[in-house]
Amino acid sequence: MADETTLTVAVVGATSLIGEELVRLLGERQVPVGDLRLLGSLRTAGRKVDEATIALVGPDAFDGVDIAFFAAGPTVASEHVESALRAGAIVVDVSSRFRLDETIPLVVPEVNAHLLSGPVRPQLVASPSSTAVALSVVLSPLGEASGIRRVVVSTYQSAAGAGKGAVMRLSKESIDLLSGRGDDADERRTRRAFNCIPQVGALEPGGATTHELQVVEEVRRVLERPDLAMHVTAARVPMFFGMAASVAVEFEDALSEEAALELLRGARGILVHEDAPDTLPTPADVIGSQATHVGRVRSDPTVGSGIALWVALDSVEKGAALNAVEIAEILLRGRT
Amino acid sequence: MADETTLTVAVVGATSLIGEELVRLLGERQVPVGDLRLLGSLRTAGRKVDEATIALVGPDAFDGVDIAFFAAGPTVASEHVESALRAGAIVVDVSSRFRLDETIPLVVPEVNAHLLSGPVRPQLVASPSSTAVALSVVLSPLGEASGIRRVVVSTYQSAAGAGKGAVMRLSKESIDLLSGRGDDADERRTRRAFNCIPQVGALEPGGATTHELQVVEEVRRVLERPDLAMHVTAARVPMFFGMAASVAVEFEDALSEEAALELLRGARGILVHEDAPDTLPTPADVIGSQATHVGRVRSDPTVGSGIALWVALDSVEKGAALNAVEIAEILLRGRT
Numbered sequence: 001m002a003d004e005t006t007l008t009v010a011v012v013g014a015t016s017l018i019g020e021e022l023v024r025l026l027g028e029r030q031v032p033v034g035d036l037r038l039l040g041s042l043r044t045a046g047r048k049v050d051e052a053t054i055a056l057v058g059p060d061a062f063d064g065v066d067i068a069f070f071a072a073g074p075t076v077a078s079e080h081v082e083s084a085l086r087a088g089a090i091v092v093d094v095s096s097r098f099r100l101d102e103t104i105p106l107v108v109p110e111v112n113a114h115l116l117s118g119p120v121r122p123q124l125v126a127s128p129s130s131t132a133v134a135l136s137v138v139l140s141p142l143g144e145a146s147g148i149r150r151v152v153v154s155t156y157q158s159a160a161g162a163g164k165g166a167v168m169r170l171s172k173e174s175i176d177l178l179s180g181r182g183d184d185a186d187e188r189r190t191r192r193a194f195n196c197i198p199q200v201g202a203l204e205p206g207g208a209t210t211h212e213l214q215v216v217e218e219v220r221r222v223l224e225r226p227d228l229a230m231h232v233t234a235a236r237v238p239m240f241f242g243m244a245a246s247v248a249v250e251f252e253d254a255l256s257e258e259a260a261l262e263l264l265r266g267a268r269g270i271l272v273h274e275d276a277p278d279t280l281p282t283p284a285d286v287i288g289s290q291a292t293h294v295g296r297v298r299s300d301p302t303v304g305s306g307i308a309l310w311v312a313l314d315s316v317e318k319g320a321a322l323n324a325v326e327i328a329e330i331l332l333r334g335r336t
Numbered sequence: 337m338a339d340e341t342t343l344t345v346a347v348v349g350a351t352s353l354i355g356e357e358l359v360r361l362l363g364e365r366q367v368p369v370g371d372l373r374l375l376g377s378l379r380t381a382g383r384k385v386d387e388a389t390i391a392l393v394g395p396d397a398f399d400g401v402d403i404a405f406f407a408a409g410p411t412v413a414s415e416h417v418e419s420a421l422r423a424g425a426i427v428v429d430v431s432s433r434f435r436l437d438e439t440i441p442l443v444v445p446e447v448n449a450h451l452l453s454g455p456v457r458p459q460l461v462a463s464p465s466s467t468a469v470a471l472s473v474v475l476s477p478l479g480e481a482s483g484i485r486r487v488v489v490s491t492y493q494s495a496a497g498a499g500k501g502a503v504m505r506l507s508k509e510s511i512d513l514l515s516g517r518g519d520d521a522d523e524r525r526t527r528r529a530f531n532c533i534p535q536v537g538a539l540e541p542g543g544a545t546t547h548e549l550q551v552v553e554e555v556r557r558v559l560e561r562p563d564l565a566m567h568v569t570a571a572r573v574p575m576f577f578g579m580a581a582s583v584a585v586e587f588e589d590a591l592s593e594e595a596a597l598e599l600l601r602g603a604r605g606i607l608v609h610e611d612a613p614d615t616l617p618t619p620a621d622v623i624g625s626q627a628t629h630v631g632r633v634r635s636d637p638t639v640g641s642g643i644a645l646w647v648a649l650d651s652v653e654k655g656a657a658l659n660a661v662e663i664a665e666i667l668l669r670g671r672t
Contacts, residue, residue: 150638154490154582156532156573175514178507188621194575195620196492198582198632198646199613207593207611207634207644229638233582233646237492237573239530246490246534246569257543275543277535284531285524296534298543302486302565308543310534310569 006034007332010065010089012057012080013072014038014049017160017167018094021321022069023049029325037065041076062087067328070095071321081124090331091124092324098126099218106221108133109326110269110292111140116330125327129211130319131155131234132218134245134311137292140223141267142260142307147252150229153215154246157200158239158283159192160316166192167240174238193238200234209234242283243319244312251305260307261297270294281312290318342370343668346401346425348393348416349408350374350385353496353503354430357657358405359385365661373401377412398423403664406431407657417460426667427460428660434462435554442557444469445662446605446628447476452666461663465547466655467491467570468554470581470647473628476559477603478596478643483588486565489551490582493536494575494619495528496652502528503576510574529574536570545570578619579655580648587641596643597633606630617648626654 009026013019019038026033038054040047045056055061057080062068068084070077070093077097084091098104105115106126116122128136139148159166173193176182190197201211212232220228265272273281273295281293293312300306313319345362349355355374362369374390376383381392391397393416398404404420406413406429413433420427434440441451442462452458464472475484495502509529512518526533537547548568556564601608609617609631617629629648636642649655 152488152584152638154569156492156571171514174510178511178514188623189616189618190614191618191620195578195618196573196575196580196648197618198580198616203611203613207632231584231636231638231642231644233490233584233632233644235492235580235582235646237532238575239532242531244532244534244571246571248488248567248569275539277539278526280525280534282525282527282531282533284527287524296543296569300567302488302567306567308567308569310571312532 006032007066008035008037008064009033010037010039010062010068010084012039012068012070012076014040014054015044015047016071017164017316018320019071021316022071022324025317025321025325029329031325031329037061041072059083062089065089067092067332069324069328085123090328092127092327093124094127094320094324096129096214098124099128099214100221101126106218107327108136108222108323109330110267111136111222112224113330116327117334121331121334125331127320127324127327128218128222129215130161130243130313130315131157131215131245132222133319133323134243134292134313135215135219135247136222137267137269138247138264138294138309138311139219139249141263142249142255143223143225145259145263146255146305148225148228149250149252151231152248153230153232155232155234156237156244156283157234158237158241158243158315160241161200161243162236170238170240192236195238197236198233200236239283241287241314241316242312243315244283244310246310248300248308249306250303251307254305255307257297257299257307264294264297272297281310283312286312287314288317289314290322292318342368343402344371344373344400345369346373346375346398346404346420348375348404348406348412350376350390351380351383352407353500353652354656355407357652358407358660361653361657361661367661367665373397377408395419398425401425403428403668405660405664421459426664428463428663429460430463430656430660432465432550434460435464435550436557437462442554443663444472444558444659445666446603447472447558448560449666452663453670457667457670461667463656463660463663464554464558465551466497466579466649466651467493467551467581468558469655469659470579470628470649471551471555471583472558473603473605474583474600474630474645474647475555475585477599478585478591479559479561481595481599482591482641484561484564485586485588487567488584489566489568491568491570492573492580492619493570494573494577494579494651496577497536497579498572506574506576528572531574533572534569536572575619577623577650577652578648579651580619580646582646584636584644585642586639587643590641591643593633593635593643600630600633608633617646619648622648623650624653625650626658628654
């Protein structure tokens with residue numbers, strides 16, 4: 001166990017894209033980590049990451065842990081979050097496991113950090129999907145001003161959201177195609193390289209995908225608007241990292257382009273890009289940035305009061321790892 | 337001049353992506369071409385294409401020409417369409433030059449071929465942008481049934497729409513990055529490879545781009561709905577060919593998902609994909625197809641009557657060259 005001024009931190013799923021970014025951010029943000037326990041499943045336990053060895057996650061893995069980040073999938077969260085809680089650790093889960101559980105706070109610090117600072121602080125907090133983080137950060141200031149009537153979103157999501165395997169697959173497919181290999185006609189429909197796939201998650205009855213339905217429910221929870229009308233189409237585009245979304249918002253009350261820009265510029269965590277060539281936010285340009293980048297802000301004259309915009313962010317860093325670390329930082333501040 | 341049963345056909349801009357595809361389609365569709373004149377500007381004149389040499393486009397280049405396809409830019413159309421018309425040729429222009437000219441028909445054969453078969457047949461016809469072709473083909477049958485109130489579109493457009501140079505640039509950038517070269521931080525914002533650029537065309541006052549504004553006006557003209565409320569965000573994604581669009585349509589009257597599917601399945605030129613994994617239409621899979629592919633057709637419960645869908649097509653072949661050839665075929669049928 002670490003001494004009183006430092007923390008014992010566990011990262012479950014330490015070899016995932018988000019897990020690796022979490023470890024990096026803990027260092028960069030100078031979180032006083034005395035003991036860092038990298039945990040993984042049977043598949044990854046024993047591997048070396050820098051100097052550390054991945055230990056097997058299990059019932060006893062959380063003894064003495066102050067904070068446990070779960071950067072693995074929902075199954076791992078289902079199996080092991082309870083052990084971490086029983087051991088007394090604060091748990092921040094980045095998987096989808098608890099995002100729609102009404103008894104667990106779902107937090108985007110820019111929007112609803114107040115859920116972390118009540119008289120009884122939550123011991124378990126869920127971090128939303130990066131798509132929901134991006135939309136919540138942008139819709140919150142606009143909605144507070146003018147009341148959101150409806151939102152129509154189309155996303156441009158990278159391989160990173162599907163994990164390291166998907167990033168490697170995109171790389172291999174790209175290289176194969178550019179080398180004149182591997183353009184198999186049978187596989188063109190599901191090819192990731194130089195293609196767009198209009199499906200993120202599994203197709204559900206009704207025609208939406210699990211991811212699209214989850215994003216809507218997550219944003220509703222974060223904005224505390226359980227009836228929010230939001231239509232999402234999520235597509236995978238051939239980028240390794242980052243994501244973007246094209247967002248058209250309809251408001252109850254009038255909201256001019258100038259007023260919308262003012263609100264967005266004044267909002268925490270948002271960086272507004274000027275509407276000029278070569279200054280628009282693109283996913284490749286915002287990799288490594290901890291802001292939510294917004295551009296193409298313009299009035300939409302096809303509705304009574306409408307604003308359209310483009311949002312881009314680093315989905316692994318800003319959309320997942322940083323969101324989780326900030327949640328932990330706020331909870332820890334409350335402890336001292 | 338060719339004999340009476342064959343045609344003399346000129347293709348201006350014969351070395352462009354669309355020009356090359358036009359020449360290929362004329363052969364594939366067995367258009368009775370006796371004499372094929374490949375024309376180009378000073379930059380391309382003299383080049384060899386297969387066995388033919390590109391001749392310089394100029395005032396005398398159209399003597400004896402029955403049909404002239406203009407597959408070059410709007411400047412070339414401005415300069416040389418008049419010569420072709422004066423020489424008595426039927427002209428189909430694929431550039432943006434005449435698309436918004438109220439005196440020139442803008443035609444998508446599946447939608448408004450009647451403009452080609454009146455008592456006085458037009459000598460000059462404009463072919464819309466591939467984005468407008470895709471949207472017109474899909475919106476026409478749906479709108480006839482239930483009346484379109486508003487459309488929100490986000491596009492996923494390939495390098496091909498910006499021409500051969502853009503295709504080569506995407507290839508070079510992709511290879512450089514996959515080889516560990518050329519990831520210049522200064523150029524990340526405008527990098528095409530593994531990135532999305534939320535700008536097609538120039539940014540205009542009001543925040544839309546020239547392309548977005550043109551697509552709206554073109555669809556309005558083709559559907560004969562000058563007041564159609566349509567919001568478009570056009571983005572360039574790192575694909576070489578093809579395009580896709582995420583489309584959310586609001587209707588005046590009720591339209592069920594089943595009724596929408598029925599209308600789309602029955603419409604000319606549309607291929608509806610079943611809503612199952614690995615059967616959704618993706619741009620890579622529809623390259624070389626002469627259909628407009630539609631998938632992810634679903635009710636949008638966020639409006640009174642709404643249908644969302646995903647459309648994918650080969651923007652060079654179906655969206656431009658085939659559209660132009662079909663226009664010419666219909667005009668020629670009227671001649672015999």
